[in-house]
Amino acid sequence: MSARKEIVARFAGEGGQGVVTAAEFLARAAVAVGYHALTFATFPSQILGGPTWTQARISKDPIFSPGDDVDILVAFNDYAYNEHRGEVREGGVILIDPTVTPDAADASHRTIVVPFDELAKKTGEARAANMVMMGALSRLMNTNLNYFKEFVATRFAGREQVIVANHQALDLGFAHMAEEAPIGDLGTPNKPGYKQSFIKGNEAISLGALAAGLDFYIGYPISPATPILIYMERNLIGEGKFAYQASSEIEAINAILGAGFAGKRAMTATSGPGFTLMGEGLGLGWMAEIPCVVVDVQRGGPATGLPTKTEQSDLLTALSPAHGDSKFPVIAPGSVQECYDAGMWAVNWAERYQGPVIVLSEMSLAERAQNIAKPGVTKAHQEQRLVYTGSNGYLRYDAWERSPMPLPGGPGAYVANGSEHDSYGDTTHLPQRHVQMTTRRFSKLKLIEDGTFEQEHASAKVALVSWGGSKGPSWDAYRALRGDGADLAWYYTMFLNPMPPKMLEALLQKDLVIVPELNYQGQFASYLRSMGVNARAITQYTGLPFKVRELTKMIKDTMGAGRTKSQAVKA
Amino acid sequence: MSAKNPEYDFKWCPGCGDFGVRRAVEFALADWSQETKTPMSNNVVVAGIGCSGNLVHLLEGEQPFGFHGIHGRSLPIALGVKMARPELNVLTVAGDGDFLSIGMEHIAPQAARNLNITAVIMDNGVYGLTKGQSSPTTELGKVTSSTPFGKMETPVNPLELYLTLGVSFIASGYSVKPRDLAKLITAGMKHPGFAIVHVASPCTTYNDFYDALKGNKAEGRAPTAWEVPADHDAGDRDAAYKLIRKGGVPLGLLYKDTSRTSLDAKIRDIGTKAKPKTVAALMDAYDI
Missing domain, CATH: 3.40.920.10 (Pyruvate-ferredoxin oxidoreductase, PFOR, domain III)
Incomplete structure (x- = not known):
């Protein structure tokens, strides 16, 4: 041993x-x-x-x-x-x-x-x-x-x-225990030369968002997202800052829209049930083009589900939380380090594309304490929103793409409108306007295609692609399989939408993409298939993370099962 | 903006009470800007959904910022705007369906916090935009498109509700005299806390109660609208209850409590007392 x-x-x-x-x-x-x-x-x-x-x-x-x-x-x-x-x-x-x-x-x-x-x-x-x-x-x-x-x-x-x-x-x-033989031997530790932090996922998301300049937080208590509310209420204080407990998730989402409209970097955090309540408000944010961040720390669902267990079953909801024609930016961290990064990226993406960004975390990351390289904190991590500074008479929604946003107190008064609107923000039903505004809203996603991704052994025709908290067990399984000589590629990103274009391009070239994830339907695999990737899910829905040994076997079996183009759909 | 905007295709019906409320809001915003020597752009009008919400598109003259959100949620949006930028003057406009049915859950929290905004409620006793369904203030027994056998629910008394929930400024008016209404709205803006100006605003298509407001001597009907007596002490909660329970549509200030601190003042207080840490210092707490 x-x-x-x-x-x-x-x-x-x-x-x-x-x-x-x-x-x-x-x-x-x-x-x-x-x-x-x-x-x-x-x-x-x-x-x-x-x-x-x-x-x-x-x-x-x-x-x-x-x-x-x-x-x-x-x-x-x-x-x-x-x-x-x-x-x-x-x-x-x-x-x-x-x-x-x-x-x-x-x-x-x-x-x-x-x-x-x-x-x-x-x-x-x-x-x-x-x-x-x-x-x-x-x-x-x-x-x-x-x-x-x-x-x-x-x-x-x-x-x-x-x-x-x-x-x-x-x-x-x-x-x-003097008479007892040791069970193993950890060996002499290698203390790293760099500074480290020992931190949990929820705290890391909070700090990442703060490092990006978060000004405004409001949230309703719900497991396992509550620690973010607690953290913000204690620490997001001082001149121009606000952190508060909301009376409901509906209030929380609409309040961060008000704050984002008023020029602040605003965020709320919740879990599945609360996230569903925020759906209409998120649609308003998409439609009226208001920057804000919503963190969904996933737990088992639906309804009250498994409030203290882990699951990755909110992905499809996160991509389309609202009714109507919309597709939301989603960042799903896969480690405690990535929780920090996701908090920071989400705030910056929201400011840049002028709309809501979803951070999709999960119970197993939220409560995980881990050592990470201590993140440096500088002003360079804060993106500035494109703010309108001209004179009055501005048409806020005139362009077919992102345009400077006027802020209350400044020039360019307009109406931020959840109804389809004309260039000023007044309600309209003209077909050509709906075409323009829909195009405008989707075109803004192009501004946030700069997410990073990992790749290993890219020449293989079969790839392992996991997401979120299943990244860790998948990476361990991948290394075991590669150690055994498996011809298997590894791709990973926490930027699920928009996915880094180069990664998607690579996945489209693969014969088969194997996707381990913690839900019944294989939600990420189905999302990848919707974009043309031949993806097949390996699913588990126990409320617990994958075990590496079991996952390694399942991946091996899936690779051996052949490279069929069709996927049996269970539900 | 929309008066000269060819794309904007919404119209209030001729005679709609909301025209008068719009004039009153225009007067109030202009008066407020002049008195406080602040630019019009410091005003934010948050609108709900319904006939009333269109007010934000129909304002004439120099434009404030507007936010036309979703049904029932004008108060949560206003909470966000006000607490993000306490220096802004935030006004919400909503109807009785929006504010008292789907949005009722949001009144109590703002009252408890004493959020420093002014809500103007246009009460026409009906859902107008969806063509005539019953609302929380529709009278008992009234036949509407959604109550074919007469309304079965006891109507809510909004003024009594506000008083019970702890709203710190409550005024009641009607759309008939915009100048008088504007004075109540401006007084609400000046009040350092949560102010509601509840306005009887008749719907000429589905619930026309202009005659009832004015009364008819020949038919022996007294007007439902009545002036709040000059000697009413607005600081007296019990007196306000008594007045409200007289029924009808009171015109004037019913209740005002200036003893309570508003939420933005409390938050500002925390900001001066507590010592905020820099993000770098917060990060240091996790050093190992």
Whole structure:
């Protein structure tokens, strides 16, 4: 096992037992000393209690997905022990609280009782149970206990008593496992030469948008988008800034349209049900040409669906959230780093093309904490809207393409109109006007075709193309397949509409494009087919991300199934 | 703008009350600009959808900025405009269907926040643009295109509703005398909080109540419109309830509470008290 330079540790118990903080602490400590780490969490849809689990994957090398196999399970109660034991790999370790009754017949795992609370009490700091656990894990992972000690010393700097107690707890946990053989070996970490941030997806989107100059935020609470509202209300303050809790998603979308009209960079964030409520307002934004950003942090749907599980099933809604002839710009980040980038790009795209931009994130990214290269923040990241500065009598919608936008208080008063309008903004029903305005609105998408994309082994005739949060597992599967000599290309972009033209061009040349995604219908594959790409989806709809091993097999099977032009449609 | 615009093909019916409301809004905007020495471009008129919403296209003279949005959502759009740019004067115009049926959910939050805007509601007691369906203010038992056996719902009393929801400035008027109405609208603009000017604006096609407003002595019908007594204390909430419950169409200021701070003032206060961090500093919080 020592060849594996990574460890997946899962913590399972009741909500409120410190399950969440354990995985985050482990990941944070690991990153601090130079490892790469990524957390994955799923929550019960209740405030206190209920089965909760989180896991941290730690590696010497960069990681992209939550990890298939659990090496170490920490189970805080019988339910957690029984529920998660099956996912611990052969030879894995299960640490249990003394209250848990283990299965004596389990020969495939090492089960070790650790009296977390009792040992913690010895330090005089009852809350140090998590640190006892870290000490035990340190021994199991064969990492230097000093790494954790240094992290504790930095984190609690100035609070000597806390540091002493936590150091003692680490020692006690480590000593308790003294007789146990390590489960693997993470090796010596390579601390990168650049600065890093340890951050979650929702916070990264918020900061990306702020870096692009966001002025105005309003949102209605909904899982898993609420942390963006909380973040903005605390931080988007000061002269000319506004962050506020809306009375509904309908209010939120219309308010950001008002703010965008008035000249501000405005954003709201929601999840599927709220996003649907915003449909009419988004249509108004498209029609009246108002810059704004809407973040949809996807969860399982429809209706209330699976509010605390992950799914990628809002893509078709995001592309066409409104009625009528419209197709919205959609940016779907595939990692925590890309969440930051997406927040920034979305604000800038909205300012540039003068219309709404959708950021399509998802639960698994929103709650994922990960180390990323620390983004630099400069004014250069803020695009300026084309604002009208001439004299009165301006015809705001006269051109067949984007034109300068007048702002209240300045010259060029007009009516921003959700009805089809003439060049001034007054309602009209003339056929030639509808032709002009429809052409104008779609032509503006050409201004935002500058999204970037990734490609590998482009000569292959079969390509793997994933999107959003399925990027990580797909990339891991891709590398495994290429390692086995598969003739498979890789294409990826977070810019789903407009898709970078060069990438679309390349995909149109492929015999087959295989699309792993988390929904029943194969929504991205169907979108690609609508543009002429021979795409076939690999779908999963469990509320959980792909496991790399299973996905690798599915891709292999799909490649072997031949390159037929037809696709069996399930629904 | 649209008076001389050949492409604009919407027309109010002859005699529509909304003509008078439009004149009143023109007077009020001009008076406001003159009194505050601000350019007309500092005014934003947010319109709902319905006959009333077309007011934004029919204004004559120097043009304010306009936003003709979607049905029922004039208040949320106005919230965005006002909180983005508190220095702007924001006016919304909407009808009884738009404001009190589909859009009713938005009144309470703006009242609670005391959003500093002025809403002018044109109440004709009917959906005009969709050709005569019943609205929340259509009287009980009235036969309309959507109530073939008479309206079954008790009509809402908008003024009482506003008072209950905590709207901090409530005036009532009619479209017949634009100069008088303009004074109420200007007073609403000056009020540092959420102001509603509710206007009886008859629909000559589907619900013509001009005669009712004026009354008919020969037939023994008293006018439904009546002047708010000069000695009414607009700061007295209970007195406002009593007046409103007299029924009919009061003309004048019913309620005004100047003790409450408006939302923009509160937000400005946060901005001066809290110390905003730069984005770079916010990013530093995630250093590891």
